Structure formats: C-alpha cells, structure tokens
Amino acid sequence: MYKIRVILDTKxxxxxxxxxxxxLNLEELHLTIAKSFGFGGREMASFYRTDEEWNQGEEIPLFNMEEVGEGISMQTCILNDSLPEENDKLIYVYDFLKMWTFYVDVIEISSGKKEGLPQIILTVGEIPSEAPEKEFVAEKLDDGFGDEEDIDDEYGHFDDDFDYNEY
Known part of the structure; x- marks a missing residue:
C-alpha cells in the first residue's frame, strides 16, 4: 500500500x-488524482519522471504514442515498479490546455492491506477556479556564433557598398 502526497503547483x-x-498502474493513479481534485479525468495528462529537485525527465503519456512497438504509457507502468522507494517523485500534468501541474511524492510504502482503496485521507485547500498561469522561459543558449558585430571584428569590416554583381 502506498501513501502518496499530491501537491498542486499554486501559491x-x-x-x-x-x-x-x-x-496500481499509472493510468489508475491519474484517474485517482484527477478525481481527488475534482476533475473528471477526461483530459489528456502525463506523468514525468523527476529527480530530488523536481527537474522534469522522461514523459509517461496517457496513451502509447509510438508508431511501432511497445512504447511507454500509463497503462504499462505499475506503481511499485515506477516508484519503488519512499520519497520517489513524479510530476503530473493534467489538461494540456490549462496545464494543471502537480507534484507527486511517495511518503510511505507499507505491506499492509486495506479495503476500499483508493482513498483520500487528507484534503488541504480548494482548487482555484482557473489553472495558474505557467511561464516557460528557456535559458538563452550560446549558439557559438556570437553577435553580428563579432563577424565584422573577426573577419575584418565588410563593406556594405560592395557590389556582388561585379564578379
């Protein structure tokens, strides 16, 4: 039996x-999480593997997206294989148009059995009426080419009056 804490990424x-x-497979976990926050579970969703700092890794989509072969999907990922230890984490994104983002953290694993699972044992806060806005900002990457001014410095000043049709 797993005790899982799910935190909505909001203020x-x-x-x-x-x-x-x-x-449980991750598709059933997806439905459980969606319903525990008042969603119907009918929107597209994905889990993402993550590290201790919540850096997003490999996607586990709701459906197999591979054209050929056995791709990964929520249905093929079992909880005790995907999150085998306490403090293992996943990021869960529900409804790609609204981008509801959740942090999923295994807080306890026990060998005990309990009837009536899945079960919500703690509820804190109310979900906002609208999803929080997400700002995706990529770091500026150095493409190795430098600025346009660098070309003039490196190869001498190019004359803007040069007529390429002379040759």
Missing part, C-alpha cells in the same frame, strides 16, 4: 494525500 496550499494499492 495557495492545495494538497491531497491518498492511499492506493502498490500494484
């Missing part, structure tokens, strides 16, 4: 702690 605290079976 206000919106948290759900849920108990689920350890053999």
């Amino acid at each position: 206000e605290d919106v948290i759900r702690t849920i108990l689920v079976e350890d053999n």
